Amino acid sequence: MKRLKDQTLSIRTSADIKRxxxxxxxxxxxxxxxxxxxxxxxxxxxxxxxxxTPE
Incomplete structure (x- = not known):
């Protein structure tokens, strides 16, 4: 199922998690x-x- 991608998510994380x-x-x-x-x-x-479900 294709999802409409109309939202942006930006996160900060450690180098270890990113790796x-x-x-x-x-x-x-x-x-x-x-x-x-x-x-x-x-x-x-x-x-x-x-x-x-509502936020």
Whole structure:
């Protein structure tokens, strides 16, 4: 399912976390942004979180 990508997310993190994210993305042949989306979606599924819930 294609998602409309109309939002920007900018985070500050440590060099170690950034390195781990880059390594994970490379292992999965993904971009860093795509890897972040995958990690967030997997976490949301595991915790039964739904995007349609109000903030």
């Amino acid at each position: 781990l994210l880059r390594l994970a993305a490379e292992k999965e042949h993904r971009s860093i942004a795509s890897m972040m989306e995958l990690l967030i979606l997997n976490y949301a599924e595991e915790c039964e979180l739904k995007a349609d």
